[in-house]
Amino acid sequence: MEDILKEKVGKKFRNLFGADPEFLVFAPGRVNLIGEHTDYSDGFVLPFAINLGIVLAFSPTNNDQIDIHAIDFDQLFSQKLSKNSKGPADWTAYIKGVIWALKSQIVQLKGFQGVVAGNLPIGAGLSSSAALEVVAAKALCASSDMDISSPKLAQICQRAERGWVGVNVGIMDQLISACGKRGHAVKLDCRTLDTEYVLIPDGICFIVLDTNTRRELSHSAYNKRSEEVEWAAQILKVRALRDASLSMLIKEKDKFPSTIYRRARHVISENDRVHAFVNAMKNHDLQKMGHLLNESHISLRDDFEVSSEELNIIVDIAIAQPGCYGARMAGAGFGGCALAMVNERFLDDFIHKVQHEYKKQTNIEPHIFSVKSSDGVYLVGS
Ligand code: GLA
Numbered sequence: 001m002e003d004i005l006k007e008k009v010g011k012k013f014r015n016l017f018g019a020d021p022e023f024l025v026f027a028p029g030r031v032n033l034i035g036e037h038t039d040y041s042d043g044f045v046l047p048f049a050i051n052l053g054i055v056l057a058f059s060p061t062n063n064d065q066i067d068i069h070a071i072d073f074d075q076l077f078s079q080k081l082s083k084n085s086k087g088p089a090d091w092t093a094y095i096k097g098v099i100w101a102l103k104s105q106i107v108q109l110k111g112f113q114g115v116v117a118g119n120l121p122i123g124a125g126l127s128s129s130a131a132l133e134v135v136a137a138k139a140l141c142a143s144s145d146m147d148i149s150s151p152k153l154a155q156i157c158q159r160a161e162r163g164w165v166g167v168n169v170g171i172m173d174q175l176i177s178a179c180g181k182r183g184h185a186v187k188l189d190c191r192t193l194d195t196e197y198v199l200i201p202d203g204i205c206f207i208v209l210d211t212n213t214r215r216e217l218s219h220s221a222y223n224k225r226s227e228e229v230e231w232a233a234q235i236l237k238v239r240a241l242r243d244a245s246l247s248m249l250i251k252e253k254d255k256f257p258s259t260i261y262r263r264a265r266h267v268i269s270e271n272d273r274v275h276a277f278v279n280a281m282k283n284h285d286l287q288k289m290g291h292l293l294n295e296s297h298i299s300l301r302d303d304f305e306v307s308s309e310e311l312n313i314i315v316d317i318a319i320a321q322p323g324c325y326g327a328r329m330a331g332a333g334f335g336g337c338a339l340a341m342v343n344e345r346f347l348d349d350f351i352h353k354v355q356h357e358y359k360k361q362t363n364i365e366p367h368i369f370s371v372k373s374s375d376g377v378y379l380v381g382s
Contacts (some may be wrong), residue, residue: 001026001055001380005117009057010382012071013115021057021115023142027240027377028053029126030176031339032330033185034296035274036381037304039170041229041241041267042191044274047172047181048200050371051125056135057382058114060143064134068095068285071117081109087160089165094129098136101156105148105309107331112143121367123214125331129165129366130173134377150178150376151193161255167219170225180376187278191242200373201284204325205347207340209318209354209368211310215334222332225263232256241267260277270296290325290341292305297328306333310362314338317357331343 006024013021028049034043056068070091077092084100087093103110117133120128137157141148147155154174161169166183171190180186208308215221229241235255236244246268253261259316273292281289297315303306307315313331318327323346330339342350351368358366 002119005055005119006057008056008071009115010118012069016069017113017117019057019059022059022382023057023139023379024382025058025135025138025142025377025379026053027131027138027177028180028374029128029131030173030180031121031126031208032172033206033339034277034328035172035201036296036300036328036330037225037272037306038187038242038267038270038274038332039169039172039190039230040226041244042239043267043271045170045172045188046185046192046198046274046277046372047176047180047188048175048185049315049327049376050079050126051374052118052120052241052371053121053374054118054128054131054135056114056116056117057138058112058139058143060110060112062110064109064111065101066095066111066114066140068114068116071115072122081111091132093165094132094160097160098133098157100164102137102140105156106144106146108139108143109143112139114139121210121337124210125336126208127173127177127331129161129335130157130177133160134177138377138379149291151175153377154178156296167314167373168223176376180374182372182373182375185281186234186272191240192339196278198278198281201281201286204286205271205342205344205370206348207318207342207347207368207370209314209338209340209358211308211314211335211337211358211362212364212366213308213310213335215308221306221334225304228260228263229267232260232267235260236264242271244268246272254345262303262305266299269299282355286325286341291306293326293328293341300329301331304365308333308335310335310364311338313361314354314358314366317354317361318350321353322346323338323350331338
C-alpha cells in the first residue's frame with residue numbers, strides 16, 4: 001500500500017471523524033496479460049494484481065450506518081445499510097451494489113465510517129471499479145465480524161456489478177483484486193475458479209499505455225458482446241464458448257451470421273493463446289509471449305471489435321520500438337489502456353518515444369507508466 005495514499009486517507013479521516021482510523025484496507029487494480037473477453041464465456045484469463053489500487057481507511061461503528069468520503073470526488077456517501085435504493089450511476093453505485101450483494105450472505109451487516117482514495121486512472125481499463133467493490137466488501141465484512149474467503153468475496157463483488165450496476169462482467173477483475181500474488185500472474189479458469197500462480201519472468205516489464213480516451217457507451221457495448229458470445233454458444237450447442245474448439249467452429253461456419261462467427265473465433269482462439277502464453281512464460285520464451293500479445297490485439301481489433309483508433313495507434317507505435325516484445329489493447333476496450341511487454345533495459349527510452357510519437361499522431365497526451373505485481377486485497381490495523 002503506497003505511503004502517500006495511506007497518509008492522505010488517514011489525514012482526511014482525522015479531519016472528518018476526529019480520530020485515527022482503526023483499519024486500512026488496500027485492493028489492487030490489475031492488468032491482464034492475455035485472455036481478454038474470455039471470462040464471461042467460462043474461459044481462461046491471466047491477469048496480475050498491480051501496485052496501484054484503492055485504499056479505504058475505516059473504523060467500524062457497530063450500527064446500521066455507513067459513511068464513506070471519497071477524496072477523489074470530494075463526496076460523502078451516507079446510507080442506512082438496511083435501506084438501499086438506486087441512485088446515480090457513479091462511484092456510489094458500486095458501494096450500494098456491494099451492500100446489496102453482501103446482504104444475501106450476512107444477516108446483520110454493520111457499518112463503518114471511512115475515507116477512500118485511489119491512484120488508479122478511472123475508467124482506463126485497470127479495474128478501478130472492481131478495486132472499489134473489493135475494498136468496500138472487505139471493510140463491510142470486517143465491520144460485521146464476518147470472515148469470507150477471497151474467492152467468495154470476489155463472487156459477491158461480481159454479483160454487485162452484474163445485479164446492481166447492470167454490467168454483465170465476468171469474474172476476472174474482482175478475483176484478481178481479491179486473490180493476486182506478488183511476483184505472479186494468475187491463470188484463472190473462470191468456470192471452476194481454479195487458479196494457478198505463474199511466476200512472471202525476470203528482465204521484462206509491463207507498461208501501461210493509457211491513450212487518455214474514454215468511451216461513454218462502453219457498458220452497453222460490453223453487454224452486447226456478452227449476448228453475442230451466448231448466441232454463438234447456442235449455435236454450437238455448447239454450454240459456453242469455453243467448450244468449443246476452432247475446428248468445431250469452422251465445421252459449423254454456415255450456421256453463423258458473420259459477426260457472430262468472428263466474435264466466437266476471437267474467444268476460442270484467445271483461450272488457446274492463454275495456454276500458449278503460460279507455457280511460454282514457464283519456458284522463459286519472451287519472443288513467443290510477445291508474439292501472442294500481438295496476435296491477441298489483432299483478434300480483439302478485427303474479430304471482437306473492441307479496440308479503438310487510439311488504441312490501435314498506440315499499439316502500433318509500441319510494437320515498432322526497440323526492446324518491445326509485443327503489445328495489445330487491454331481490459332474491456334473501446335478506449336482506455338493498452339499493455340506492452342518491454343525489455344527492462346529499454347524502459348526509459350521506450351516510454352519517452354511512445355509518449356512523443358502518440359502525441360504527434362493524435363494530439364492527445366498519453367499516460368505511460370510501468371506497473372509491478374502486488375498481492376490481492378489485504379487489511380491492516382492502522
Ligand atoms: C472488463 C470486465 C472483465 C473482463 C474484461 C475483458 O474488465 O470487468 O470481467 O470481461 O473487461 O476481458
